[in-house]
Amino acid sequence: MAALDRSFFEALDQADPLSSFRARFDLPGDRVFLNGNSLGAPPKSTWNRLARLVGQDWRDDMNSGWWKHGWLDLPRTVGDRIGRLVGAGPGQVVVGESTSVNLFKLLCGALRSSTRRTVLTDSGNFPSDLYIADGIAAHVHPDARVRRVPAPDLLDALDDDVAVVMLSHADYRTAEILPMKEINERAHAAGALVLWDLSHSAGVLPLALDADGADLAVGCGYKYLNGGPGAPGYMYVASRLLPGFEQPITGWLGHADPFAFEAEYRPDPGVGRLTTGCPPLLSLVALDEGVALAGEADPGMVRAKSTALTGWLIELTTGRLGPLSVEVPTPADPARRGGHVALRHPAAERLARGLAAHGIAVEFRSPELLRLAPSPLFNRYVDVWDAVAVLERLLTSEHRSLTYGVAGG
Amino acid sequence: MAALDRSFFEALDQADPLSSFRARFDLPGDRVFLNGNSLGAPPKSTWNRLARLVGQDWRDDMNSGWWKHGWLDLPRTVGDRIGRLVGAGPGQVVVGESTSVNLFKLLCGALRSSTRRTVLTDSGNFPSDLYIADGIAAHVHPDARVRRVPAPDLLDALDDDVAVVMLSHADYRTAEILPMKEINERAHAAGALVLWDLSHSAGVLPLALDADGADLAVGCGYKYLNGGPGAPGYMYVASRLLPGFEQPITGWLGHADPFAFEAEYRPDPGVGRLTTGCPPLLSLVALDEGVALAGEADPGMVRAKSTALTGWLIELTTGRLGPLSVEVPTPADPARRGGHVALRHPAAERLARGLAAHGIAVEFRSPELLRLAPSPLFNRYVDVWDAVAVLERLLTSEHRSLTYGVAGG
Structure with missing residues (x-):
């Protein structure tokens, strides 16, 4: 040797x-x-992309860039690109706002879809994820409770009140991976959904959300996706759950026809219903470059x-x-x-x-x-x-x- | 002539x-x-700022830029800059995510602070604002009701169940301005808070939030503030209301000590409690340039x-x-x-x-x-x-x- x-x-x-x-x-x-x-x-391409956006598309076309340059579609097109990295077919991933806001939306939606009231999570989960769940129990679903158990005890803690299991796929401290497919199957058998945080997984290890029977997921854009400081995060809702999925932050860009300015909210039939307001475009195109580069490998x-x-x-x-x-x-x-x-x-x-x-x-x-x-x-x-x-x-x-x-x- | x-x-x-x-x-x-x-x-300065951020600070300092270059403070420093444009003293304005997400937070917080259950709004308000209010009534406060009345009838509709009056300061279609000071006073006399959307006002007309007795406000960064496509929006909570103000999306960057990774959420004592996750930095520095330029005039x-x-x-x-x-x-x-x-x-x-x-x-x-x-x-x-x-x-x-x-x- x-x-x-x-x-x-x-x-x-x-x-x-x-x-x-x-x-x-x-x-x-x-x-x-x-x-x-x-x-x-x-x-390096991020730089060229920003130059085109700021020095050309924004400058020359101003507001009409939202249509002419596909800015309005970008949360979905970048979402689909991320989908290819995480094993999700098209139309299930969309870029939203920060990971924590995205998590809030999906966790609220999961609780809304169930009569069960427990959110089961790893006591060692990323603190922001725990805070968000607690915030939902305090502000949105006062009858819900967040149950934190150590990762090894998670499966045994699945009872008939668990609406959703909320987990990070890779531990933010130790990098230990949880078995996604097994946990999805066990949770489904117990009548619960699973919401995965992929922040420390996407872009560095293969994921197969669709094949592993995933329900819901969020993830961050600024780690292995190289999307830049504070890059917006993304949301995944499996297509079988999407039609009835309701999240609480019902802003105009989640509307089926945002520019009709209808009097009542009517959610987009697809993954657009998870979005709320205008995406932060400079940060979003930078994310697109990072994701596109990761997608080449x-x-x-x-x-x-x-x-x-x-x-x-x-x-x-x-x-x-x-x-x-x-x-x-x-x-x-x-x-x-x-x-x-x-x-x-x-x-x-x-x-x-x-x-x-x-x-x-x-x-x-x-x-x-x-x-x-x-x-x-x-x-x-x-x-x-x-x-x-x-x-x-x-x-x-x-x-x-x-x-x-x-x-x- | x-x-x-x-x-x-x-x-x-x-x-x-x-x-x-x-x-x-x-x-x-x-x-x-x-x-x-x-x-x-x-x-033009936006371009130089982005060049420094992407080609220098991000490149050379990566993650440590959050501290070394003040990225973590930027939502508050840009917030204070916006505060000077809208007549708000320091420590009351912070940049958040999209205007609609920001509105969601403040409206939820206003309802939480009151036992009254009516949100009173202009039936001609910007549709996204109406959708957000309806979403809160559907998902967060099922006992709340959103009452839409034509702008001229607003003051007569103030009754003892109105928790918060939610209005756009300048109408998005006609540009008609509502009298902020008078409405604040009338609402306060009736025991209600007022939440203003300043999207079509800030940067083009003088505002005096503090002097006019404003309670809460949100606004958008991409109109007269020239912050770029989808620039993040901002939130104002008057300092007298801030200590007890609770918003529902309790992510780590709203925590009093985000990097202590404490087990429980403990809100920042100041305006930071309105924030949730990492700000989209490329979009945020572009907003800063627009706001700084507006501040020179x-x-x-x-x-x-x-x-x-x-x-x-x-x-x-x-x-x-x-x-x-x-x-x-x-x-x-x-x-x-x-x-x-x-x-x-x-x-x-x-x-x-x-x-x-x-x-x-x-x-x-x-x-x-x-x-x-x-x-x-x-x-x-x-x-x-x-x-x-x-x-x-x-x-x-x-x-x-x-x-x-x-x-x-």
């Missing part, structure tokens, strides 16, 4: 069938971003590179950093692992700053977690090597300071 | 103290846009130019087009008139197309309304002259065809 050194990882990059994607992003040469799960990098290759990158992160960390008190809460089994790796260490915050000082951006999650997310489209194998090498130096110094009382680096 | 010809209007442009603002916008030289009340024009001069432009539109129309069956439903009294002029003619749709063929963009509202909105910051007096001149030619041809049966132009 080859020696495990930097040149070994350079060789992996040489052989990487996705290596050409890196040049499609605008990246500073002197930095390594391992936080694309928080905010992805700018595709073979999903199997993306997943293979992602698990290889995270696998090397875990192997190097365990082998070289384990003696320095670093734990890895992320599953070692690639089948259960999403796109990032979490490392646990008491000095995590200081380590994140130290890595940043060496040009390596990772995410710190209080109190002692680091998240390292190699984005398969723009990260390289050497990025993983370099990050672990710097971490090892920082940790050795930490370790010395802890052991011998020297001031930490 | 000087002859009323094009050179007279050229002279008005020469004397216009706001004329230098036109060069701050990116406008095609061969067209006249009189639909800035639908979508304003792109400020003296509000009195803006209003004076606006009423002069709409006054000339009405005078020319009445004098020259009146015999051609054009009616003007917009108030002749400048004090009661917002930023645009509505013309009524049975062939309105054909006239709008005819104007467009001559490079003059106006808005058609089915079935027989044209809206002409001269934006004081980028429109000229000659634009008004040219539009009426083309309209006269089109109408003469229409008139001939109606009278003698010749095919209409």
Whole structure:
């Protein structure tokens, strides 16, 4: 076996069938971003698209651009593009507003469609998702209750009052993946719907919403979809549920005929009924560019590179950093692992700053977690090597300071 | 008196103290846009701001830009900038998502704060506002009722069940302005709150929310604020109401400490509690540029130019087009008139197309309304002259065809 050194990882990059994607992003040469799960990098095409939108279409056509340039259709056309990434047939995905607003709409709609009153969720779910569910119970459905249970106990908690199970597909801290198909089947057998948050999954691992019998899903546009800061999120409602699906924020663009200015709201027959107001177009075209770029990559290759990158992160960390008190809460089994790796260490915050000082951006999650997310489209194998090498130096110094009382680096 | 010809209007442009603002916008030289009340024009600075955001801040700093470049604060800083345009002191205005989502939040919050159950509104209010109110009555507060009455009957309809009066300050069709201060006072005397939609007012006429005793307001960013297609809207909650104000879409960015990832939602003590998820940053910085540019102009001069432009539109129309069956439903009294002029003619749709063929963009509202909105910051007096001149030619041809049966132009 080859020696495990930097040149070994350079060789992996040489052989990487996705290596050409890196040049499609605008990246500073002197930095390594391992936080694309928080905010992805700018595709170079985003710039051209914005130039056309602002300097040409908006300038020359003003308001008529909504029709002439298809702006009004864009939430649906980008939605269908996202649908191809998440295994959803056309007409089931639409881009909306922020992920949390989108979640609010679908969760309200799910409760409205049922006489059951429990929202069952993972107690470790992303806090905003939990807040949104609690807000619905406090403001919209005062007879509903949100039941938080640890992920391993979810299936046992399915009882005949559960209207909807609300889950993140990949855990935002550990990247652990929940078995979507199995949970959908078990929930359906118990008479419940499932609402998935795909924020940490879409774009980095293959999803098969239709094939796995998914009901409802939301997801974020600014992580592995590289849609830009605060990119709008998207909603999925399976076509079998769409006709009767009612969400509460009934604005004009969700109307069947928005520009008829009818006196009464009449929902769009399709996925448009999930939308409300004018989409933030500059952010929406940027999302479109990110999604289009992701759509060019073979999903199997993306997943293979992602698990290889995270696998090397875990192997190097365990082998070289384990003696320095670093734990890895992320599953070692690639089948259960999403796109990032979490490392646990008491000095995590200081380590994140130290890595940043060496040009390596990772995410710190209080109190002692680091998240390292190699984005398969723009990260390289050497990025993983370099990050672990710097971490090892920082940790050795930490370790010395802890052991011998020297001031930490 | 000087002859009323094009050179007279050229002279008005020469004397216009706001004329230098036109060069701050990116406008095609061969067209006249009189639909800035639908979508304003792109400020030239928007382009530079986007270049810095995408090509520099996002690229170089990725996720850390949320702190390093103040992205997280931007909904509040742009909100305060808008506050200065609408007469609201700092800490009461925040940029949110679409106007309709923002309206949903504030109207839900108003109903939550009261035991009364009626939402009183103008039956001629903008349809999306009516739809949102009806959606709340259908989904969130099933015991609430939305009572639509014609604007002139509003004050008489104030009874002891009215929780909130929901109104557009300037009518989206006729530009008629409602007396904000008087309505606030009458509603308060009757124990009700007032929620204003400022979409057709902000940026084109002076507003004094604080001084006029306003409670709640929303508004849109893409009209006279020139924030770009689908620019996010904003919310105002008077500081006296803010502490107890609860809106239902309780996402993480409305939390007092979003990145502490606390188990329970705890609203931001200030205006941040009105927000939900990540703002669509590309659209938000574009809004900031539009708002900043509007903030450079003296509000009195803006209003004076606006009423002069709409006054000339009405005078020319009445004098020259009146015999051609054009009616003007917009108030002749400048004090009661917002930023645009509505013309009524049975062939309105054909006239709008005819104007467009001559490079003059106006808005058609089915079935027989044209809206002409001269934006004081980028429109000229000659634009008004040219539009009426083309309209006269089109109408003469229409008139001939109606009278003698010749095919209409």
